[in-house]
Amino acid sequence: MAINKENMVKNDKQQPIKQEDNQHEPVESVNNVPLELFANLSTPKDPVRVQHPELKKIADQVPELDVDGFRDSLQLKNATIKDKDYSRGVVSIITIIANHYEYEFGQSNGIGYLYVDGYWQKISDDQLFELVRFTAIKSKVPVRVYDRSEWIVYTIKELLSRGRRSSENPDTETTIINFKDKTVFIDKYGNIKVNDHNKDDFIKYKLNYNYDPEATCPKWEKFLTQVIRKPNDRGRAEFEKDPSNDQIDYDTIKVIQEYIGYCFSKSFRFEKMLICTGGGSNGKSVFFNVIESLIGKANMSTLDLASINIASLRVGMENKLVNFSSEIGNTKDLNFDLIKKIVSGEPILINPKYLQPYETRTYGKLIFNGNSLLQRVEHSTAFFRRFIIIQFLVNIEDKNKEYNLAEELRKELPGIMNWAINGLKRLNSNKTGFTKSKQVDRTVKEYQAYMDNVHHFLSEFNIYPAPPLKKENKKWVELDGSEIKQENDWKTIELYDESEILTRQFISLSELMSKSETFFYENGYKKISNKELKRRMFENWGYDFYKTRNGQMLWIYAKDKVHFQSDYEVLTPQPEPPKPGKPQKEELPF
Numbered sequence: 001m002a003i004n005k006e007n008m009v010k011n012d013k014q015q016p017i018k019q020e021d022n023q024h025e026p027v028e029s030v031n032n033v034p035l036e037l038f039a040n041l042s043t044p045k046d047p048v049r050v051q052h053p054e055l056k057k058i059a060d061q062v063p064e065l066d067v068d069g070f071r072d073s074l075q076l077k078n079a080t081i082k083d084k085d086y087s088r089g090v091v092s093i094i095t096i097i098a099n100h101y102e103y104e105f106g107q108s109n110g111i112g113y114l115y116v117d118g119y120w121q122k123i124s125d126d127q128l129f130e131l132v133r134f135t136a137i138k139s140k141v142p143v144r145v146y147d148r149s150e151w152i153v154y155t156i157k158e159l160l161s162r163g164r165r166s167s168e169n170p171d172t173e174t175t176i177i178n179f180k181d182k183t184v185f186i187d188k189y190g191n192i193k194v195n196d197h198n199k200d201d202f203i204k205y206k207l208n209y210n211y212d213p214e215a216t217c218p219k220w221e222k223f224l225t226q227v228i229r230k231p232n233d234r235g236r237a238e239f240e241k242d243p244s245n246d247q248i249d250y251d252t253i254k255v256i257q258e259y260i261g262y263c264f265s266k267s268f269r270f271e272k273m274l275i276c277t278g279g280g281s282n283g284k285s286v287f288f289n290v291i292e293s294l295i296g297k298a299n300m301s302t303l304d305l306a307s308i309n310i311a312s313l314r315v316g317m318e319n320k321l322v323n324f325s326s327e328i329g330n331t332k333d334l335n336f337d338l339i340k341k342i343v344s345g346e347p348i349l350i351n352p353k354y355l356q357p358y359e360t361r362t363y364g365k366l367i368f369n370g371n372s373l374l375q376r377v378e379h380s381t382a383f384f385r386r387f388i389i390i391q392f393l394v395n396i397e398d399k400n401k402e403y404n405l406a407e408e409l410r411k412e413l414p415g416i417m418n419w420a421i422n423g424l425k426r427l428n429s430n431k432t433g434f435t436k437s438k439q440v441d442r443t444v445k446e447y448q449a450y451m452d453n454v455h456h457f458l459s460e461f462n463i464y465p466a467p468p469l470k471k472e473n474k475k476w477v478e479l480d481g482s483e484i485k486q487e488n489d490w491k492t493i494e495l496y497d498e499s500e501i502l503t504r505q506f507i508s509l510s511e512l513m514s515k516s517e518t519f520f521y522e523n524g525y526k527k528i529s530n531k532e533l534k535r536r537m538f539e540n541w542g543y544d545f546y547k548t549r550n551g552q553m554l555w556i557y558a559k560d561k562v563h564f565q566s567d568y569e570v571l572t573p574q575p576e577p578p579k580p581g582k583p584q585k586e587e588l589p590f
Contacts, residue, residue, distance in 0.1 A: 050134055052127045054103060054116050059131055061097045062138045065089075086141045087155040094135055094159060104199060105159055108166035109358060111318075112156070118197035119178055119206040120166075122319060125355070128156045166202035172267040175424060177417070178203045179211040190425035204319040204362075205299040209413045217415030219408060220290070224253050227283030227394050230439065237393035239400060251437040254423070255388060258434050260291065261424025263322045263365045268345025270433050271386055273366035275328075277373055278392030281401070287392075288326060288369045289406040294416055295321050301364070304329025305374070309338065311351035317363040318350060328370040336378040342366060343386045377451045379532075381539055388434065389443045453525040454536045457516050463507075465542040466555050506553040509534070509545060 050059040098104065104115040105123075112128055113120040132155045136146035145151055175186040183201060185193040194211065197203075225248045229237030238247070259274050276284055292300065301316045306329035308314060317323050341348055343366060347359040377383060402408070409416075427434060449455040458464075513530045520527050537543040537554075544555045 050127075050130045052123065052130075054101075054114055054121070055123070055127055055131045057101060058094060058097045058103070059134050061100075062093060062135045065093075065139045083145055083151055084154075086136070086145050087151070087158050090132060090135050090139060090141065090155055091159045091162065093139060094131065095162070104163060106163035106165060106202070107160040108202070108204075109360060109362075112160050113163075113166075113202075113204070115164075115199050117206070118180075118183075118203075120199075120202055120204045122204070125156065128159070132156055132159070164199065164202065166204075172265075172269075175265045175267075176201065176203060177211075177264050177421075178206045179209065180207055181210040184211055184421075186421065186424065188428055190428065192421075205296070205321060207299075207417075208293075208296055209417075211417075212414040213418065215412070215414035215418055217409075217412040217419050220412050220416050220419065223283065223286070223405070223409060224256065227287070227392055227396075228253050228256070228390070229394055231391075231393050235393070236395065239394040239396050241400060249437070249439055251435055252390060252439050254426070254435040255437050255440055256390060257419060257423030258427040259365075259367075259388060259423075260294070261420040261422070262427060263295065263367075264420070265424060268343070268365075270427070271344045272388050272434065273339075273343045273386055274368070274388045274390065275373065276367070276369045276390045276392060277371065279371060279395070281396045282392035282394050283396065284369060284392045286406045286409070288324070290409045290416070291367070292324060293410050294413055294420070295324070300324050302326075305334055305339070305368070306332075308342070309333060309335050311349050311357065312353055314348065314350050314363075315352050318360055319362050320364045322364040322367055324367045324369070326369045328368050328372070328374060332376060334374070334376060336383060339366075340383065340386060373447055377448075379452055379454075379536055379540065384444055384448045387444050387447075388440055389447060390440065391443055448540065452536065452540065453520060453523075454516075454528070454533060455541060456523070456525075457519045458537070458541065460519065461515075463556050465537075465544065506546075506555060509552040509554050512554060 050056045095105070098114075106113045106115065106120060108120075112123040112125070114123050115121075129152055132152050133146055136152075136155075173188045177184045177186070178197070178201075183195050183197055183203065185195065187193075192213075225243045226239060226241065228249050229239075229243070229247050230249050231237055240247070256274075259272065262270060262272075276287065278284055299321045301320045301323045302325050303313060303316060303323055304325045304327050308317075308323070338348065342363065345361060347361055348363070349357055350360050351357040373389070449459075513533060516533055517527065519525075534545070538545065546553055546555055
């Protein structure tokens with residue numbers, strides 16, 4: 001007798017399955033086991049112990065099956081039922097009921113998934129263990145069989161092996177956004193295609209709102225113009241309910257728009273993480289709450305940087321769109337190489353408890369929301385170039401606060417998503433990546449300078465990097481004290497007044513290093529090697545070094561002539577006069 005609405009489970013809590021609910025073609029068999037062989041089914045009497053809601057629905061419909069019925073269902077006749085036969089039967093029962101509910105089991109990277117309502121949900125081994133064990137009990141599998149954990153593990157593998165598998169190398173050029181009602185595909189050229197949900201896409205998340213291509217977000221855009229402002233002379237910004245255009249930092253708003261769209265892309269080619277910083281009462285919390293609703297709590301992990309360091313906790317980052325934390329956390333033992341790997345989308349180690357470690361790329365972008373920045377950093381350009389730092393500089397007084405603003409902005413989620421999609425399309429079309437924001441660039445550079453004791457040392461003596469000498473200049477540069485204004489080909493962003501008049505000169509590298517040791521000691525800084533000092537000056541701050549007859553020299557701009565010792569004078573080597581009758585080779589200062 002086939003499994004149908006007459007013989008499926010009925011009880012007070014669970015409505016019987018209705019034939020008209022099934023939109024698929026009638027299932028004749030599962031794994032080559034005919035449905036009519038599942039005969040003599042009766043109602044289970046024990047309470048369901050499975051906790052996962054969808055798996056519980058499956059468990060509610062598992063029938064009791066005596067030994068003879070189990071043997072007949074597997075077409076074994078009088079043969080002895082082996083342990084693997086019991087596994088095959090349990091898998092068939094679970095699969096039949098799952099198909100009726102339009103569920104499907106699958107796996108990715110050895111992890112189990114269940115397709116439910118338009119996307120693939122991750123199923124833990126513990127949850128599958130509960131379902132298989134419960135099904136075995138109801139199906140009269142002998143205790144000696146289902147009481148062995150290795151048999152249950154084998155059955156779980158059999159269940160997952162018959163499902164779909166996701167690709168380990170997804171298409172990173174196409175952005176897929178899975179809305180509540182549709183799936184939207186955006187190619188690298190910005191073309192949009194809208195499809196119904198499809199199991200074959202193996203999408204592992206779903207948003208909580210529908211796709212509306214015509215939706216807008218005027219309140220959200222106004223909110224950003226109120227809180228993303230240009231700083232005044234005191235480094236703050238004035239809050240205005242109706243902000244004037246000259247004080248709105250439109251470039252920084254574009255960067256935010258592009259990054260929120262970037263969160264939905266599988267590509268990490270722009271290699272950036274977002275840090276929002278500022279004191280209280282500045283709109284940062286409202287921004288956090290709205291973005292959390294836009295992406296969905298279920299699609300986010302919330303690890304701070306200290307927690308990301310722990311491989312077992314990184315399991316929570318897998319298959320998430322974003323790791324969005326309201327705290328940066330203690331960075332005392334921060335693994336800088338790991339952070340650079342995550343920002344760049346490289347494989348990272350995941351170490352689930354009681355399972356074998358494995359590597360994955362399926363994690364999201366990083367966003368942090370804090371009142372302060374990292375207190376420990378890696379002093380390299382490769383580290384700081386991965387930062388986008390957004391400063392919330394306004395101070396909103398109580399009389400100007402709208403305490404239900406976040407709730408009002410949530411009503412515009414479809415429009416905010418369209419706004420983010422436009423940002424993603426602009427980002428993909430920009431040859432240089434994110435929109436150039438003077439405020440963002442300056443904030444990152446100032447932060448790098450603040451954290452670097454080498455920069456503090458150089459600033460103490462008003463030393464700045466000069467433009468590099470060109471190789472076609474085949475004579476030593478005359479340092480006659482002549483004054484020149486700064487030039488346009490400097491290697492670094494200027495952190496000082498552009499109107500300053502500076503002089504060019506050489507200074508001795510050995511004297512510089514000797515003075516730095518004294519400076520670090522007197523100011524309580526950690527001592528660094530001469531090699532590290534030279535590396536930071538060259539890589540981070542754009543200083544150039546040249547070999548001269550007086551030793552290795554540093555080519556700089558300075559407000560005044562630099563003298564580290566009273567009896568020391570910087571000399572410019574001059575070429576010797578040519579000897580009569582013999583041509584003199586011109587020496588290069590390199």
